[in-house]
Amino acid sequence: MTVSLARSRGRDLAAWRTARLHDVRGWLPALRYCAIVYLLVRIALVLLGASAWALTSEDESVGPNGKVAALTNGWHNAITGWNKQDSLWFLEIAQHGYSASNNSAAFYPGYPVLIRIVGYLTAGHLLVAAYIVSNGALLAALAILYRLTEREYDLATARRAVLYLAIFPTAFFLFDTYSEALFLLFAVGTLALARNGRWWWAGLAGAGATLTRSTGVVLVLALATEAIHQAVTERRSGFGGRDGRTWPAARLVTRLGASVLPLAGIGGYLLFWQLRFHDWYRPVRLENSIWGRVFTAPWDTLWRGLSLASRYATVSDEGWWMLDFVIVAVGLALGIWVAVRARPIYAVYTWASILFFLCTAWPDRPLMSDPRFLVLIFPLVWPLARLGRRSGWHEAVMALSATSMAIMGWLFLSTTLIF
Numbered sequence: 001m002t003v004s005l006a007r008s009r010g011r012d013l014a015a016w017r018t019a020r021l022h023d024v025r026g027w028l029p030a031l032r033y034c035a036i037v038y039l040l041v042r043i044a045l046v047l048l049g050a051s052a053w054a055l056t057s058e059d060e061s062v063g064p065n066g067k068v069a070a071l072t073n074g075w076h077n078a079i080t081g082w083n084k085q086d087s088l089w090f091l092e093i094a095q096h097g098y099s100a101s102n103n104s105a106a107f108y109p110g111y112p113v114l115i116r117i118v119g120y121l122t123a124g125h126l127l128v129a130a131y132i133v134s135n136g137a138l139l140a141a142l143a144i145l146y147r148l149t150e151r152e153y154d155l156a157t158a159r160r161a162v163l164y165l166a167i168f169p170t171a172f173f174l175f176d177t178y179s180e181a182l183f184l185l186f187a188v189g190t191l192a193l194a195r196n197g198r199w200w201w202a203g204l205a206g207a208g209a210t211l212t213r214s215t216g217v218v219l220v221l222a223l224a225t226e227a228i229h230q231a232v233t234e235r236r237s238g239f240g241g242r243d244g245r246t247w248p249a250a251r252l253v254t255r256l257g258a259s260v261l262p263l264a265g266i267g268g269y270l271l272f273w274q275l276r277f278h279d280w281y282r283p284v285r286l287e288n289s290i291w292g293r294v295f296t297a298p299w300d301t302l303w304r305g306l307s308l309a310s311r312y313a314t315v316s317d318e319g320w321w322m323l324d325f326v327i328v329a330v331g332l333a334l335g336i337w338v339a340v341r342a343r344p345i346y347a348v349y350t351w352a353s354i355l356f357f358l359c360t361a362w363p364d365r366p367l368m369s370d371p372r373f374l375v376l377i378f379p380l381v382w383p384l385a386r387l388g389r390r391s392g393w394h395e396a397v398m399a400l401s402a403t404s405m406a407i408m409g410w411l412f413l414s415t416t417l418i419f
Contacts, residue, residue, distance in 0.1 A: 027143065030150075034142040034162055041166045042135070045175055048406060050078035052413035064092040064102060081413050083127060087177035090115065094126050100277045106286040108269060110186075110212030111179035130177035138174045138181035141188050142166065145378055148192045149385070152343065160385035161378075164397060168381070169327055169404035170372045172412065180376060183212045188378055190219050190262070191345060194226045199254065203261025210265030214283075215376070218352035219262045226345035227255035287360070296366070298358035302328075305367040320417050323408075324367035331374040337383035346379040353377045369419045371408070 053073075083091075089107050094115035098104045111133065118129035142162050149158035165171065174181045186209035193202035202223060209216030231252040274280035287293045309325040312318035335354055339347045357373045374380065388394035412418040 027147065030143045030146040030158075031139075033159060034139060034146055037163055037166050038135070038139050038142060041171070042175060044406075045082075045172055045409065046078045048409050049081045049413060050075060052410050053077035053081050056410075056414040064089050064104065079131070080127070082172070082176045084412075085416070085419060086179075087130065090177060090179065091126050091130060094119065094130070098273075098276070100279065100282070103286055103290050105273060105283040106291065108179070108210075108212055108214065108266075108283075109272075110208060110265075111182050114182065127177065134177055134181045135175060137185040141181060141185040144185070144188050144192050148188060148195070149382065151195070153382070153386070156389070157382070157385045160388045160394065161381045164381045164384050164388070164401060165375070165378060167398070167402045167405050168375045169401060169408050170375045171405055172409040173372050174375060179212050180372070183209055183216065184376055184378065186212060186216070187219065187349070187376060191222060191226075191349060194223055194345065197230075199223075199227075199258035200261070203258035206262030207265035207268075210262045211269060212265075213376075214266060215353060215356055215373070216262055217266060218349060218356055220260055221352050222345050222349035223259035223262070224256060225348045226343075227252060227259055229344050230255065292362045292364070293360045294363065295359055296361040296363075298355055301358045301361040301366045304361075304363075308366070321365065321367070324365070324371060327371040327374065327404075328367050331371075331377070331380055334380040334383050335377075338379045342379055342382060346382075350377050350379050372419065 086107070089104065090112045093104050093107060093109070093112035098109075114133045115126055115130045118132050119126045122128045122132070142165070145165065146158045146162050149161045166174075174184065186205050190202050190205040190209060193199075193205055206216065206219040206223065209219055231248055234248055234251075270280045270283065273282050305321065305325045305328065308321040311321075313322045332354070335350050338350045342350075353373070354377065357370050362368050384397050388397055408418055
């Protein structure tokens with residue numbers, strides 16, 4: 001009996017090793033393809049940064065301390081030229097920590113904490129550390145997106161999805177020293193882990209997302225949706241009980257418990273402000289008092305965005321409102337496809353994210369920053385990736401998206417009105 005048990009365990013171990021080896025081999029094509037796409041776009045952005053500095057005059061960017069950083073000539077601007085606006089805040093927090101005397105509370109700690117940690121490995125060069133964190137997170141996020149898309153659709157769709165996301169009109173924020181890439185990694189990782197049934201890991205990844213950006217709270221709804229969806233599927237297949245008539249209640253409760261775990265991230269950040277500065281509400285209040293974002297009905301945000309876009313469409317140097325509206329309108333159209341054709345977890349994540357930023361608008365420019373937020377809603381690239389199967393459509397998507405990213409990247413480098 002002991003010999004039989006040992007043989008059984010040996011077979012199980014061998015099967016486990018074979019499965020793990022197969023899984024690792026499955027990641028190699030994803031990593032190779034994503035690395036190629038990443039390098040090509042990264043090189044293009046470096047060239048764009050150098051060209052923008054040489055051919056235009058960059059507007060000076062005010063740092064967190066209220067001072068204007070000195071602008072100098074040189075090839076370093078191909079890299080440092082992207083370091084402006086929010087990225088200055090992240091580097092300030094990474095170097096000096098949070099303070100109640102400035103507006104740092106509005107920037108969540110996930111990204112600057114990692115910059116600080118990696119900074120020890122880069123001899124204190126925090127800008128280098130920030131690029132390592134952002135670009136490392138982006139490469140990992142693309143690989144996970146590749147594998148997730150391959151599971152939900154097919155290999156060709158996965159390759160196009162990664163490519164289209166990397167050249168999304170505002171994808172340069174993913175390569176920059178912003179928190180976007182890290183949040184994307186946590187978001188796509190959370191949903192991928194839930195789809196693979198690793199619920200507690202999904203909850204922890206979701207907590208990482210809410211420690212990075214407040215938008216991460218939408219993952220709670222997405223995870224809860226997937227938990228219920230899996231329970232219903234198991235019941236219909238008879239997996240949950242005899243003849244499929246009983247609900248797998250314990251399993252559902254466990255999954256729902258993991259679904260709310262992302263709230264620990266944002267809760268922990270607010271608790272930090274309460275314990276350290278006795279003002280837990282400061283991160284939320286700054287969004288209203290300093291950045292001017294107020295709760296607005298989503299239809300009011302869109303209507304006012306359209307009105308301003310129409311009013312200033314033909315006015316010189318006032319095309320920002322139209323640029324915002326066009327990109328958001330395309331995102332909404334893609335979101336409708338996701339709602340109709342994609343699995344509920346992705347539909348909920350997509351539309352909860354869209355409604356989140358539409359409900360927190362800046363009255364003077366209702367859709368400001370919304371094109372940047374769209375790049376984090378990764379299911380939006382799936383309808384484009386499916387459309388790319390048709391003759392001529394792939395080339396059209398590539399041309400329009402890459403051109404749009406080049407234009408918006410140039411505007412970001414040479415002005416201060418792309419946020």
